[in-house]
Amino acid sequence: MRRTPVPGDRVEELDTPVLLLDLDALEHNIGVVARRYRDGGVQLRPHVKNHKSPQIAWMQVNAGGAVCGVCAAKVSEAEAFVEAGFPNVLIANQVVAPDKIRRLASLAKRADVMVTVDEEEQVRRLSEGAAATGASIGVLVEVDTMMRRGGVRAVEQGVALAKRIASAPGLTFRGVQSHQTPETPAPSREERFAQGARFMGMVIEVKRAIEAEGLPVEIVSTGESWTYDVAQSVEGVTEIEGGTYAIMEIPYAFMSEFRFAARVMGTVVSRPSERTAIGDVSVEAIGAPNGPPNVDGLDGVRVRAITAEATVLESDGPMPLRVGDRYFLLTHQQDVTMNRWDAYVGVRDGRVEAVFEATARGRCN
Amino acid sequence: MERPILKPPGSPVEELDTPALVIDLDAMERNVERVHSFFRNRAAKLRPAAHSHKTPAIAHRQLAVEGAASGVAAVSLGEAEAFAQAGVGDILVTTQIVGASKVARACALARSIALTLVADDLDSVRALSAAASGAGVAIDVLVDAQTHPDRAGLRLGDAPALARAVDAASGLRFAGVFTAGGPLSERDTAALRARDAQAVGALLEARRAIEAAGLTVRVASYGNSTHDYDVPGSAEGITEVRSGAYPLLDAAHAPHCPHLEPAAMVLATVNGRPEPGRAVTDCGQKAIGRDAGQPVVLGDGGLVAAANSAEHGLIDSADGAELELAAGDHVWLLPPDVSTAFSLHDVAYAARGGVVEAVWRVEARGAFA
Structure with a gap:
């Protein structure tokens, strides 16, 4: 059987494929956001869908400038993080199934639990479930800013929904929420600030309209890693849902203050031709919904294809990788x-330092 | 693993916590019967590529239906270990085993099961031989012949020399030849069949060249064959055909396999309908996968699915008309790729007539190494 990596093991001796977490890079990334937010104003709410690890989430919270809680995408993720001791969880998603609402209500008795809505039927169901158990569930109105996913499409819709929540038994109206990816790939700093301010402005507009009706708006939870610095210049934003920055990914390279913290290490198992090498990282081990991964640290070598069985690596000149060599994606x-x-295997200076259990992995429900 | 989401046998599938991976047992059994019956009176047998479901409970059902070979194929050593632990006694690992640690694990595994490995590199063969003879085990080895540029494998002309080296290596037994067809990149079934017929011909050429060198070839194993298993299956000299997706199917294979039925799907819940023509579900990439394209909505016509987000799925009406879906409604989605879908779930619910009959653990999920 595979030997579990142990602190002190040399990275090149690990069985592959293996997901390596560069602890220097992870700590650097967490530090960049924490230093910016430490002095007050906007706070970070770490999004845990990105890493599924309570240990990393605590690192994010303990670094400072963060709410003492997390953002989750699913009820089952929220359960894992309440179990890991987080007193406050915002589920940035809609929850409608009766069983899930019962679980949500149960969680709400042990932690400050919030969820987002974008239509009345969701409010009706949440209220019914919360009232039946005597729990109080916090509810935020989700605002769509351009994604055309969840979220109310118009300001008046958001106001009506907020009023409905405020009067629903078992529910407490807490605020407004939105999520937005960049409008264009790799935006410049000016583009980021312009786009970010415009998207956040749409949420703030809903917040103001709700306040004009006499309802207090405690939380404006918005943004993502790419707008963490923009948020400080937008009046009214209380927290940023940041996740990607901790681990990083290729399309986020424009955020140059963050470093890539995750790499999948593979081994070359075959050299079928002069410019081709076959490696043991399959598509399932890394996921490639947006195209094949990049090879790190080897100029002129790239991934031609990644299949259910293997990585197909190709080079411009003669392939520098031989059978048995490691490569990083x-x-x-x-x-x-x-x-x-x-x-995830946490590494520093070429050795294993810690193994992080991905407690909430697979919790897609 | 005791989580509130798990539902026991006897539960109606509509009561499952979503997203849930559900197997239609009747459809799966019909698929297995259809494919295995092809192999029943032939020299070639079907070796289930267990990577497609990573679930021993399914592998055992496949192996129990006549027409199957005596074991399964696995992509990684870790998968092979998981299936061995679950009682499968004959496993072919289709990735070359490289590095001292993996070689040692392979030798340990060869003590408890009939293990077959593939090789295309002399140094790797030597390392394997040294470890196997040191451990006192015998491992069957197939020489991997390259028939597609995006695969491992030796040039055909080099196969006899490696076969002789394996044959002469202590601790190893030369067992035969091995290859796999390319990915389902072609939309045209006829083009795929022509491509595979050519690759099968190349594998048989390698077989003949090795036999001409005086060696006995017991096994000629051809894989990636759910879409056209009859091509290698009817070729004289092929002894086993490796297919993975045929019991369950998926959106990528379905167009090429009109005689098989989708038997694995994900039950999703509509969380809202923020626009008249758009519903948002709880089934995003992390519940169904998007590495091989988008899922397909089963049943009602006129709906287009996209798992564009990690956590959300989108369903649009094809013509922009108002959807009848509302918050709380269920939809059934066919995964783009069954292997990825199974890699995302801890359990699969095996159901018959809409009632859960068994809850199967996806034991080899995550066993990438």
């Missing part, structure tokens, strides 16, 4: 990659 979508692994 960087992902295009870190949360999908992290979700494929039961544990």
Whole structure:
């Protein structure tokens, strides 16, 4: 059987494929956001869908400038993080199934639990479930800013929903929430600030309209890693849902203050031709919904294809990799990659320092 | 593993916590019967590529249906270990085993099961031989012949020399030849069949060249064959065909396999309908996979699915018309790729007639190494 990596093991001796977490890079990334937020104003709410690890989430919270809680995508993720001791969880998603609402209400008796809504039927169901158990569930109105996913499409819709929540038994209206990816790939700093301010402005507009009706708006939870610095210049934002920055991914390279912290290490198992090498990292071990991964640290070598069985590496000149050599892959979508692994091997200076259990891996429900 | 989401046998599938991976047992059994019956009166047998489901409970059912070979194929050593632990006694690992640690694990595994490995490199053969003879085990080895540029394998002309080296190596037994067809990149089934017929011909050429060198070839194993298993299956000289997706199917294979039925799907819940023509579900990439394209909505016509987000799925009406879906409704989605879908779930619910009959652990999930 595979030997579990042990602190002190040399990285090149690990069985592959293995997901390596560069602890220097992870700590650097966490430090960049924490230093910016430490002096007050906007706070970070770490999004745990990105890494599924309570240990990493505590590192993010303990670094400072963060709420003492997390953002989760699913009820089952929230359960894992309440179990890991977080007193406050915002589920940035809609929850409608009766069983799930019962679980949510149960969680709400042990932690400050919040969820987002974008239509009345969700409010009706949440209220019914919360009232039946005597729990109080916090509810935020999700605002769509351009993704055309969840979220209310108009300001008046958000106001009506907020009023409905405020009057629903078992529910407490807490605020507004939104999520937004960049409008264009790799935006410049000016583009980031312009786009970010515009998207956050749409949420703030809903917040103000709700306040004009006499309802207090405690939380404006918005943004992502790519707008963590923009948020400080937008009045009214209380917290940023940041996740990607900790681990990083190829399409986020424009955020140059962050470093790539995750790599999948593979081994070359075959050299079928002069410019081709076959490696043991399959598509399932890294996930490639947005194209094949990049090879890290080897100029002129790239991934031609990644299949259910293997990585197909090709080179411009003669292939420098031989059978038995290691190679390192960087992902295009870190949360999908992290979700494929039961544990991450934390490394520093070429040796294993700690193994992080991905407690909430696979919790897609 | 005791989590509140798990539902016991006897539960109606509509009560499962979603997203849930559900197997239609009747459809799966019909698929297995259809494919295995092809192999029943032939020299070639079907070796299930267990990577497609990573679930021993399914592998045992495949192996129990006549027409199957005596064991399964696994992509990684870790998968092979998981299936061995679950009682499968004959496993072919289709990735070359490289490095001292993995070689030692392979030798340990060869003590408890009939293990077959593939090789295309002399140094790797030497390392394997040294370890196997040191451990006192005998490992069957197939020489991997390259038939597609995106695969491992030796040039055909080099196969006899490596076969002789394996044959002469202590601790190893030369067992035969091995290859796999390319990915399902072609949309045209006829083009795929022509490509595979050519690759099968190349494998048989390698077989003949090795036999001409005086060696006995017991095994000629051809894989990636759910879409056209009859091509290698009817070729004289092929002894086993490796297919993975045929019991369960998926959106990538379905167009090429009109005689098989989708038997693995994900039950999802509509969380809201933020626009008249768009519903948002709880089934994103992390519940169904998007490495091989988008899922397909089963049942009602006129709906287009996308797992564009990690956590959310989108369902649009094909013509922009108002959807009848509302918050709380269920939809059934066919995964783009069954192997990825199984890699995302801890359990699969095996159901018959809409009632859960068994809850199967995806034991080899995550066993990448």
